[in-house]
Amino acid sequence: MGTIARGVKNAFRNSIRTISVVLILSISIAMALIMFESLKTVETKISSVKASIGNFVTVSPAGIRGFEGGGSLLTDDSISKISQISGVTKVTKTLTDHLDTTTTNLVTPIAAGDFGNRQQRQSTGSSEGSSAGQNQNHSFAMPIMVSATDDVNVMQSLNVSQFNLTSGEKIDGSSADNVAMLGTSMASKNNLTVGQSFKAYNRDIKVVGIFDSGNTFSNSLIIMPLKTLQTLSNQVGQVNSVLVQTVSIDTEASVTSAIKTQLGDSADVVSSQDTSAQAVAPLSNIKSISTYGLIGSLVAGAIILFLTMVMIVRERRREIGVLKAIGASNALVVAQFSVESLVLTLISSIVGMVLGTFLSNPILKVMVTSSTTSGPSNAGEAHVAMMRVGAGIVNGAQGAVRNLQATINWQIILYGLGAAVIIALIGSALPAYFISKVRPAEVLRSE
Amino acid sequence: MLKVMNLTKKFQSGETKVLAVNNVSFELGDGIFATIVGKSGSGKSTLLALLGALDKSTSGEIFVGGENISKMSDRKLINYRRNKIGFVFQSYNLVPNLSALENVILPMEFAGVSKSERKNRAIKLLREVGIDEAKSKRLPTKLSGGEQQRVAIARALGNKPSLILADEPTGNLDSTTGDIIIKLMKNLAKTEKTTIIAVTHDSTMSAKADQHFTMKDGKLL
Numbered sequence: 001m002g003t004i005a006r007g008v009k010n011a012f013r014n015s016i017r018t019i020s021v022v023l024i025l026s027i028s029i030a031m032a033l034i035m036f037e038s039l040k041t042v043e044t045k046i047s048s049v050k051a052s053i054g055n056f057v058t059v060s061p062a063g064i065r066g067f068e069g070g071g072s073l074l075t076d077d078s079i080s081k082i083s084q085i086s087g088v089t090k091v092t093k094t095l096t097d098h099l100d101t102t103t104t105n106l107v108t109p110i111a112a113g114d115f116g117n118r119q120q121r122q123s124t125g126s127s128e129g130s131s132a133g134q135n136q137n138h139s140f141a142m143p144i145m146v147s148a149t150d151d152v153n154v155m156q157s158l159n160v161s162q163f164n165l166t167s168g169e170k171i172d173g174s175s176a177d178n179v180a181m182l183g184t185s186m187a188s189k190n191n192l193t194v195g196q197s198f199k200a201y202n203r204d205i206k207v208v209g210i211f212d213s214g215n216t217f218s219n220s221l222i223i224m225p226l227k228t229l230q231t232l233s234n235q236v237g238q239v240n241s242v243l244v245q246t247v248s249i250d251t252e253a254s255v256t257s258a259i260k261t262q263l264g265d266s267a268d269v270v271s272s273q274d275t276s277a278q279a280v281a282p283l284s285n286i287k288s289i290s291t292y293g294l295i296g297s298l299v300a301g302a303i304i305l306f307l308t309m310v311m312i313v314r315e316r317r318r319e320i321g322v323l324k325a326i327g328a329s330n331a332l333v334v335a336q337f338s339v340e341s342l343v344l345t346l347i348s349s350i351v352g353m354v355l356g357t358f359l360s361n362p363i364l365k366v367m368v369t370s371s372t373t374s375g376p377s378n379a380g381e382a383h384v385a386m387m388r389v390g391a392g393i394v395n396g397a398q399g400a401v402r403n404l405q406a407t408i409n410w411q412i413i414l415y416g417l418g419a420a421v422i423i424a425l426i427g428s429a430l431p432a433y434f435i436s437k438v439r440p441a442e443v444l445r446s447e
Numbered sequence: 448m449l450k451v452m453n454l455t456k457k458f459q460s461g462e463t464k465v466l467a468v469n470n471v472s473f474e475l476g477d478g479i480f481a482t483i484v485g486k487s488g489s490g491k492s493t494l495l496a497l498l499g500a501l502d503k504s505t506s507g508e509i510f511v512g513g514e515n516i517s518k519m520s521d522r523k524l525i526n527y528r529r530n531k532i533g534f535v536f537q538s539y540n541l542v543p544n545l546s547a548l549e550n551v552i553l554p555m556e557f558a559g560v561s562k563s564e565r566k567n568r569a570i571k572l573l574r575e576v577g578i579d580e581a582k583s584k585r586l587p588t589k590l591s592g593g594e595q596q597r598v599a600i601a602r603a604l605g606n607k608p609s610l611i612l613a614d615e616p617t618g619n620l621d622s623t624t625g626d627i628i629i630k631l632m633k634n635l636a637k638t639e640k641t642t643i644i645a646v647t648h649d650s651t652m653s654a655k656a657d658q659h660f661t662m663k664d665g666k667l668l
């Protein structure tokens with residue numbers, strides 16, 4: 001029987017103690033595994049949320065507030081400065097405008113409703129002389145929104161949460177043709193199909209494509225090439241939003257900072273990662289809990305094993321002395337006790353992994369619940385921040401927290417076994433030192 | 448052949464300095480069964496620990512088979528204990544979760560004896576000390592005191608040592624069993640050409656020894 005076999009045999013020498021140690025240690029290892037799984041799950045989800053938000057910086061005129069205006073539009077000069085910043089890979093320009101009954105023959109598919117009329121009454125109260133203000137007893141028509149971009153392939157520049165072309169083709173963002181894509185609601189309300197035209201800015205605009213964005217607001221949009229809208233709306237060389245794509249997420253902070261320096265107070269600069277940081281705030285809370293939980297569980301496991309091994313070494317002090325007296329070296333005795341410690345840890349790991357598999361999802365759910373209910377301010381900020389990026393991201397990030405699902409894979413099992421070996425080594429390191437200090441002469445003195 | 452020259456061991460016990468072994472010198476030939484008698488605290492166990500390289504002397508020299516163990520490094524002392532020394536303790540000190548056979552094999556495993564050789568030798572040694580094959584498979588707790596001491600003697604003989612050091616080997620045994628153990632050790636000393644030194648209070652054992660010493664206040668009389 002070799003050293004390893006003796007170590008294995010010793011692990012089962014006292015069955016009650018073995019069961020107790022395995023039980024306590026396995027709970028600690030199960031907790032470590034659950035925390036590690038949660039950490040990995042949350043990290044993956046954070047990465048996917050960040051990736052879905054993308055690595056871009058939005059630059060808008062300072063103080064601009066959607067279609068309500070505010071601030072001075074960005075000019076080609078500002079855009080040129082942005083393009084020259086290191087780390088910028090692409091600059092996509094967008095411009096938006098309103099159409100009303102005087103500038104288009106289109107009819108909006110969105111009814112003003114009680115809310116719209118109330119908003120309009122409040123608005124006209126301070127805007128005397130407007131046509132709507134002179135006829136306050138009548139319902140007003142919601143303005144029709146036109147959005148233009150120089151690259152329709154950049155989803156974020158379209159002001160839609162999702163984009164599915166249902167008929168026709170996409171417009172060429174770089175052209176100056178009088179063409180447009182209509183949302184399905186707009187096309188349906190005005191009985192327009194691909195190839196037909198409508199009037200806007202006293203010109204005939206040809207419908208080249210119809211899209212579905214999944215919600216009524218976006219389906220009521222008109223999307224045009226940037227140059228077309230700039231010309232038709234007399235805003236040549238001006239845009240009200242620039243979407244700056246960076247080399248990677250890592251360079252986004254430096255690009256954001258450089259844009260702020262270049263444009264100063266004239267622009268509001270919002271990084272998608274600033275937004276994503278708020279969006280993933282609940283996930284970050286779970287990540288922190290998991291990290292501390294993981295460290296705590298591993299330390300607890302190492303302490304449990306350490307105390308067990310100290311107890312075993314003290315109990316077998318005489319036996320250690322005898323082994324040394326009959327020719328065992330310190331290394332041999334230490335190896336035998338290390339194997340014993342390793343066996344206890346590995347058995348505990350197996351039990352811990354079984355426990356961890358069954359308990360990981362319930363515990364993760366508890367963490368998700370406590371994390372999302374204990375941080376309303378963060379959740380609120382995240383919601384506001386996400387709203388600025390797009391409705392799709394709101395749904396994605398909210399779902400990210402709710403739909404967390406921990407799964408055990410081979411990588412996690414291997415990490416778990418690795419952690420078990422580390423726990424065993426740490427737990428038996430000091431006992432090994434005690435073993436080396438046992439003098440064989442003590443065997444005779446204690447007779 | 449064992450030769451001890453001017454061996455002294457001093458140590459500090461609290462405030463007082465203790466001279467446990469005081470300038471001890473003696474010689475013993477191969478195959479001799481010797482005993483050391485003396486009161487508690489006379490230095491018997493300390494002398495045994497020094498001879499077995501379990502402790503280091505303050506001064507003096509010990510030659511075993513011509514080798515001076517007083518000058519050996521710790522690593523060499525481990526080898527010395529493995530190959531030249533056998534220990535027999537008063538309370539047997541067998542490893543409780545190993546069978547009698549596995550206990551006898553243990554020092555041979557430490558010395559690097561091949562698996563088959565150490566097993567054959569252990570079986571033979573156990574047979575020589577009167578432990579049959581059935582009993583050799585038992586755990587120490589399933590053996591009587593006398594049987595456990597026989598197993599301990601077989602274990603001490605495993606690596607064909609030059610010197611066997613026995614600390615009160617009959618101390619926990621009844622007189623009949625003690626007599627059997629004494630006879631066994633005396634015979635083994637002759638047949639195995641091994642020097643056996645037994646520390647004892649047992650006058651019967653002293654009477655049967657080839658050579659006996661008395662220790663008093665650290666001195667060998």
